[in-house]
Amino acid sequence: MGTDNIALIAHLMRRAGFGATRTEIEAYAAQGYDATVEALINPANPQWMGDYMIRRFHHEQSGMMGPRANGENWLYRMITTSAPLLEKMCLFWHSIFATGYPKVIHGKVLWDQINMFRRHGMGRFNTLLVELSKDPAMIVWLDNQDNHKGAINENYGRELLELFSMGVGNYSEDDIKACARAFTGWTIGNTEYMVLRSERDSDWPYGRIAWHFERRADDHDAGEKTFLGQTGPFDGEDIIDIICQQESTARFIARHLYHFFVADEPPVPSWPYTPPRHPEAIERLVQAYFDSDYDIRSMLRVLFNADFFKADNIRYEKVKSPAEFTAGILRLTGEFDRPRREMLNRALQMTWMGQQLNNPPSVEGWHQGTAWIDTGTLVERINFASEQFGDVKKPGVKAMIDKVLADNGNAASGEHLVDACLDQMGAITVSDKTRSILTQFALQRHDVSTEEQVREKVANLFRLAAASHEFQRA
Amino acid sequence: MAIQTDFLTYRLTIGLSTMEGRGFYYPSDTVIGHNHHLYVLNRSLEGVDRGIRVTMCDLDSAYYGTFGSYGESDGQFVWPSGGAVDAQGHIYITDEYLHRVSAFDASGTFLATWGVHGSGAGQLEGPSGIACDGQGNLYVSDTHNHRIQKFSASGNPLLCFGVQGSGNGQCHLPWGLTVGPNGDVYVADWGNDRIQRFASNGAFVASYGEPGRGHGQFTRPASVAVDPEGYMYIADWGNERVQVLDPDGGFVQNLRGEATLSVWAVNFLNVNKEEGAARARANLEPEIPLSDPDDPHEVSSHIEKYFWSPMSVKLDEAGQLYVTESNRHRIQIYGRTA
Numbered sequence: 113m114g115t116d117n118i119a120l121i122a123h124l125m126r127r128a129g130f131g132a133t134r135t136e137i138e139a140y141a142a143q144g145y146d147a148t149v150e151a152l153i154n155p156a157n158p159q160w161m162g163d164y165m166i167r168r169f170h171h172e173q174s175g176m177m178g179p180r181a182n183g184e185n186w187l188y189r190m191i192t193t194s195a196p197l198l199e200k201m202c203l204f205w206h207s208i209f210a211t212g213y214p215k216v217i218h219g220k221v222l223w224d225q226i227n228m229f230r231r232h233g234m235g236r237f238n239t240l241l242v243e244l245s246k247d248p249a250m251i252v253w254l255d256n257q258d259n260h261k262g263a264i265n266e267n268y269g270r271e272l273l274e275l276f277s278m279g280v281g282n283y284s285e286d287d288i289k290a291c292a293r294a295f296t297g298w299t300i301g302n303t304e305y306m307v308l309r310s311e312r313d314s315d316w317p318y319g320r321i322a323w324h325f326e327r328r329a330d331d332h333d334a335g336e337k338t339f340l341g342q343t344g345p346f347d348g349e350d351i352i353d354i355i356c357q358q359e360s361t362a363r364f365i366a367r368h369l370y371h372f373f374v375a376d377e378p379p380v381p382s383w384p385y386t387p388p389r390h391p392e393a394i395e396r397l398v399q400a401y402f403d404s405d406y407d408i409r410s411m412l413r414v415l416f417n418a419d420f421f422k423a424d425n426i427r428y429e430k431v432k433s434p435a436e437f438t439a440g441i442l443r444l445t446g447e448f449d450r451p452r453r454e455m456l457n458r459a460l461q462m463t464w465m466g467q468q469l470n471n472p473p474s475v476e477g478w479h480q481g482t483a484w485i486d487t488g489t490l491v492e493r494i495n496f497a498s499e500q501f502g503d504v505k506k507p508g509v510k511a512m513i514d515k516v517l518a519d520n521g522n523a524a525s526g527e528h529l530v531d532a533c534l535d536q537m538g539a540i541t542v543s544d545k546t547r548s549i550l551t552q553f554a555l556q557r558h559d560v561s562t563e564e565q566v567r568e569k570v571a572n573l574f575r576l577a578a579a580s581h582e583f584q585r586a
Numbered sequence: 587m588a589i590q591t592d593f594l595t596y597r598l599t600i601g602l603s604t605m606e607g608r609g610f611y612y613p614s615d616t617v618i619g620h621n622h623h624l625y626v627l628n629r630s631l632e633g634v635d636r637g638i639r640v641t642m643c644d645l646d647s648a649y650y651g652t653f654g655s656y657g658e659s660d661g662q663f664v665w666p667s668g669g670a671v672d673a674q675g676h677i678y679i680t681d682e683y684l685h686r687v688s689a690f691d692a693s694g695t696f697l698a699t700w701g702v703h704g705s706g707a708g709q710l711e712g713p714s715g716i717a718c719d720g721q722g723n724l725y726v727s728d729t730h731n732h733r734i735q736k737f738s739a740s741g742n743p744l745l746c747f748g749v750q751g752s753g754n755g756q757c758h759l760p761w762g763l764t765v766g767p768n769g770d771v772y773v774a775d776w777g778n779d780r781i782q783r784f785a786s787n788g789a790f791v792a793s794y795g796e797p798g799r800g801h802g803q804f805t806r807p808a809s810v811a812v813d814p815e816g817y818m819y820i821a822d823w824g825n826e827r828v829q830v831l832d833p834d835g836g837f838v839q840n841l842r843g844e845a846t847l848s849v850w851a852v853n854f855l856n857v858n859k860e861e862g863a864a865r866a867r868a869n870l871e872p873e874i875p876l877s878d879p880d881d882p883h884e885v886s887s888h889i890e891k892y893f894w895s896p897m898s899v900k901l902d903e904a905g906q907l908y909v910t911e912s913n914r915h916r917i918q919i920y921g922r923t924a
Contacts, residue, residue: 163883164806164824167895168759168776169665169682171612171629174883174895175913178631220887224877231877305868308861315603316858317851318914319894322887324874450730453665453683456633 117141121148122539123427126586127373128152128416129196131440131538133508134515149416153234153409155195161188161451169451176219177320183469184459186226190439191448197412201233202226203435204372206469209244209276210477211253213470217310221249221323222470237365237406238356241277245348248300248323254475257299257307261333264292271475273355281384282360283340290337294351297332300325356406359398366397366411373415375426376481393420427541428582431484434465436586437493441578444537445500446508464492485584497578504571512536513570526554533573537583546580593817593830593839594907594920600647601916602850605630605637608649609850610915612637615762615809615898616908617669617677621692623650625677626910626917627666630656638663640679642694645902645919647849653694658684661696667714668762668898672722672739680713682729687713687741700741705731708743715762715774715809719786725771727760734760734773734784747788752778755790762809762898767816774807774820781810781820781831794818794835799825799882801837811899811907819907821896826882828896828909828920843886843893843911845918886913893918 121141125132129152132140140148166188167174172181190199211225225247232240244250245268251257254268269292273283300306300323309320337346340354355361367388371377374393378386388394396418397411404410415421432440442448442458462468466489472478501509516532530550534540542550553576560566577583602609610626617625623642630637635656642650655662665683672678675692686701702709715727719736723744728735732750734757737743748757758777766772769786779797781804784790795804805824812818816833830838847855855862870890878884886894894913901907907920 167883168761168806170632171614171895171897171912172631175612180633181631227877301872301874302868302870305861305864308864312861314858314861316854316861317602317847318845318890318916319603321870321890322884324872324876324888453632460633 117145118539119541120145120422122541123422124148124152124416125196126440126538127421127430128200130190130200130436130443131586133444133512134535134539137539146417149413152195152197152416153412155198158193158195158198160194161192161448166451170455175319176223177315178219179213179468179471180219180456180459182219182223182226183462183471184455185223186469187435187439187442187459187462188448188451188455190435191442198230198234199439200436201408202229203433204368205229205233205240207372207472207477207480208368209250210472210475211247211249211470212472216249216252217313218249218320218323219470220320221252224322225249226470234409234412235407237361237401237408238352240408241272241352241355242349244276245272245295245298245352246325248325251298251300251325252307252310252323256295257303259292259296259298261296261331264289264296264333266292268292268295275380275475277355277364278358278360279364279380279383282358287339290339290346291351293333293335293337294339294346295348297328297330298325298348299328299331362398362401363394365408366394366401369397369411369415370394371480373412374421375429376431379479379483380476390420393418396420428585430586431481432584432586433478433480433484434462434467434489434493435469437465437584438462438496440538441497441500444508444512445503445506446511447500447506449507461492461496465489465496490584493584494579497583498575501574501578502571504567509571509574512574513567516570517566526551529554529570529573530577533570533577537574537577540577540582542577542580542582546577546582550577550580591839592923594841595923596841596844596846597906597919597921598645599845599848599916599918600624600643600645600850601626601848601914602854603915606639607652608641608643610641610917612912613641613897613910613915613917614667614912615669616900616910616917617671618900618902618908619671619677619692620673620675622902623692624908624917625669625671625694627663627669627679629666629912638666640666640669640677640690640694645906651694653690653696654679660699661688661690663688668716668727670716670718670724672718672724674722676739678716678718678724678739680716680726682712682714685710685713687716687724687726687737689739698740700737707746708735708737710735715760717764717771719765719769725763725765727763727773729759729761732757732759734763734771734788736788745788747784748773754793755782755784757782761807762821764809764811766812767814772810772812772818774810776806776808776823779804779806779824781807781818792835794831795820799880801840802829802831802835804829808896809898811901813901813905819899819901821899821909823896824882826886826893826896828893828899828907841893841909841920843891843896843909843918845891845914845916848916890914 173185256268259265400411400414612629614629615627626641638656639652667680667682677690685703688699689697711730714729733748736745761776762774771784775782781794783792808823809821818831820829828841886892897912898910909918
């Protein structure tokens with residue numbers, strides 16, 4: 113098995129998943145790259161720890177009244193799933209259709225929204241936008257329950273065009289008004305009671321009641337509307353059909369996919385004034401969008417199979433988001449072989465790194481790339497990784513150490529020890545500079561006369577490698 | 587035996603979602619004391635030091651205070667799970683995070699705690715269900731060790747039975763359990779979707795149910811109660827319902843839940859008039875096109891009166907059934923139809 117193939121599969125799994133163990137990478141490599149891409153974009157019967165098992169022990173992850181349980185539940189999914197791209201796509205859409213607890217005040221409906229991404233996130237974009245427009249958490253997040261026939265609230269209509277599909281500069285203020293009119297009457301059931309409880313953070317008398325979409329014909333403006341040059345008695349679905357026909361929509365989604373999976377683009381607000389980093393790549397994704405009738409899965413297939421994705425010069429250039437970073441480490445350490453209360457702490461540390469799931473900083477979501485890193489969050493990331501890899505009793509760490517020692521024996525040279533450690537952390541390729549620092553550490557005189565000390569030395573190499581440029585990035 | 591659909595009839599609901607004082611927050615079990623007081627174990631939110639407590643009240647919604655709090659010291663809890671009462675009225679509460687059993691007197695004064703974490707003889711790994719037999723001994727579901735252990739009231743190990751598996755007499759993550767009228771032990775064999783019955787010496791007697799959502803089938807049962815005639819009442823947790831089986835395991839009745847406003851809930855809505863008025867105008871049983879209408883957890887999240895995470899079933903002396911619902915922070919009470 114060629115090391116090139118191993119390195120490429122490792123790259124794919126870092127970007128389309130949360131990294132992988134050396135054993136997993138070998139299994140994927142045996143299938144071949146193309147087959148691995150197909151398995152990622154068409155996950156058959158995804159397996160994970162499962163709701164029953166988690167709800168049995170984490171009771172709050174069943175009722176989900178508060179702000180944290182849904183993120184903890186999602187983290188369980190990320191670290192135990194056999195379909196990692198499904199979860200990455202949920203993160204992708206969550207960062208674009210960013211909806212947060214502080215306004216919604218209902219953990220279950222935010223969890224429902226992520227589940228909707230799980231069902232539709234790799235399907236057709238027009239279906240996803242219709243589902244998003246009916247999503248109760250989104251309706252309340254952007255006030256569409258206040259969008260009435262004859263008295264529109266433009267909030268959802270505006271963001272649908274600006275942040276969720278086309279981007280600024282591609283529509284007029286009149287288009288926004290027409291769009292808002294088309295979504296009048298799209299609300300949640302029992303609006304008055306549910307919104308009142310949300311505003312009061314009321315879980316009385318018997319906990320929160322999940323929200324459901326309701327279309328009120330009597331509050332819907334069925335009149336003629338002119339939207340992006342087309343005229344008709346448009347409803348929300350018609351508006352979404354027109355949105356999805358636009359080249360600007362295709363470009364917007366293509367650039368987001370490139371930004372998330374390939375290489376960092378500047379923050380979204382500057383896109384109208386800054387050309388894409390790789391215009392040809394965007395063109396190919398736009399073509400895939402139209403060729404496939406707006407199918408996200410088809411765009412992903414083109415993306416992962418493209419030379420611009422496989423290229424050497426984009427590897428280890430994307431800073432992992434806190435969710436990716438945390439999930440990747442916990443998949444390696446194998447701590448969560450069953451529900452454990454320690455999950456609360458792990459999810460909390462992700463928050464300290466700058467990302468609390470279901471609580472984005474604004475409707476624009478999180479800025480990606482180097483925006484994840486500052487002097488505070490970098491220390492949190494390094495400390496977290498160091499703490500997790502430093503616990504030699506964790507089953508995944510133990511297995512990694514076993515394999516390093518089996519490959520090299522106790523008397524391995526510094527260079528070989530470094531190679532074996534990087535291999536076990538997910539077939540990581542490092543720069544000469546990183547290698548030199550790790551080797552220097554491996555060659556230092558340590559008191560390694562007992563097996564315990566040898567194992568600790570290997571764990572210390574994992575900890576040091578986790579602070580490297582390459583491990584912090586994907 | 588013919589299926590009887592009105593074996594049990596709904597009576598009332600008690601409870602209110604509160605993190606302090608009068609009310610419940612993610613209750614995991616209810617103990618019916620000899621003084622007719624109810625001791626409701628509140629698991630509360632994780633990672634928050636409020637809300638974990640035992641609420642003392644009664645069927646008439648009289649409130650007698652709370653005891654216990656979050657922590658690892660004597661008398662405190664992290665993951666309170668199951669409770670039982672002995673002949674003296676002492677209350678025993680398991681903690682499946684601290685791997686121990688704590689004892690309190692009827693007023694809630696801490697008496698003792700015991701339990702050693704591990705998988706060896708007499709050790710515990712995630713104790714959950716607990717029940718007292720006629721001799722004052724305690725049976726405990728040693729959940730992650732996939733077995734049942736019997737202890738004296740002071741924690742001396744007396745008996746251990748069950749190993750991990752799905753065969754007769756084997757268990758997979760057992761949860762609630764109870765002692766039947768003749769001393770047999772009935773176990774909610776959670777991971778195997780069945781109820782298992784053992785003699786008091788641990789010998790396998792019978793198995794009831796199979797995986798599924800139909801009559802006589804279970805999805806991850808949480809708790810079982812048995813009346814003096816041998817009828818079994820099962821908190822069919824994954825199906826969000828309660829099932830009644832006859833003494834031979836034949837299906838009798840399914841309950842989906844029909845909660846009404848408790849005394850405390852009425853009190854709250856009377857004080858918070860705007861919320862009460864909005865509630866009165868709402869349709870709390872809407873017809874909803876759900877993404878997964880076959881998922882009872884999803885249905886229960888939308889329809890407030892249905893059971894949502896029924897975690898415990900207990901019988902009082904009068905034969906009334908108390909169904910503790912974790913996600914709805916309340917107890918629904920049913921009685922035998924006259």
